[in-house]
Amino acid sequence: MSLSRKSVYCEICGREIPEISAFKIFVEGSMVIVCPTCYAKYVAKRKEESVNIRSRMISSTKVSDRSQGQRSLSNTSVTRSSLQRRASPNMSLKNVERYEIDPSYPEIIRKAREAKNMTIKDLALRLRESENIIKRIEAGRLTPSIELARKIEEVLGVKIIVTRVEDIDREVRISKESSEKDLMLGDLITVKRKNIDK
Template identity: 30%
Template sequence: MQCEICGEDIRESPFKVIIDGSELTVCTKCSHYGAPASKRVPVSRKVSPVQPTSVRPRRTQRTGFEKLAEEIMDNYDQIIREAREKRGWTPEQLAAQIKEKATLIRKFERRELVPEDSVREKLERILEVKLIEKISDDDWKGDKLHRGTTLGDIVNIKRK
């Protein structure tokens, strides 16, 4: 075994010293350069007992299929415009209320955009209107061949 400082072969028992935070194995001559490394004693951790908390029932996560049962109303543009005008607000004032841009409100009212869920919820809360409707199972039963719901039944294709 060699000294990690001077490189000489260690003939006696090696010393373990700490020099600048590093533990080195050194010879007798170099052992005075560092502090002797003490053996580490594992510290037992005392863990305080955990008090049981009341278990709240978990909220069930809504999957995408529940959202398919809701659809934005066909006349959402009229509902938004009439509710805004009923309060005497301009599109800019409504936009300030829901913290969105006024151009977004104008595009909703011209049916150029469909409100995303987050914006729709803000509009429903501020204007006190409902913009979504539940789709009943009767709406889906119009299939003559009874082959079930297809992607084409769900997707509403918009062409420009």
């Protein structure tokens, strides 16, 4: 069965998306699965926070330069490379713990349910889901969300969530038409002291 047909649900907006398009992020210390749209909002928020941090660093540099009476333009310039080392939003995304559903989840769930002498209706009631959802999951036509998968593991006593740690060294794979320009905004900030004799 093709993995590209499997779907998951965004745990922020509830939107059903292909599993291959899903992202995992930390929200208040908890890992959640999100759609590209919610991930874009997450990255934008991190970017805004990073720019605010850089602005505070720049202000601090100005005060320090005035108090020390420095006259060198090079000492009052904050370059992109130094700012990225201090406050790059991509640093926190370098290592991402990604939760995935075991590809054998349909068989694992069905066998565990049958071993407990439970009908699909029984399992649906325990999980507070519709029978149609359970049928689609056992048929492999629907991949359960991480939240639902945890409930299934608890009820059936099985393991269907697989944890994988990724090292992300590539550009964000969303909003391809504009993300590259958007993510570069504010990356190059040079503070020039006014009224310096050339």
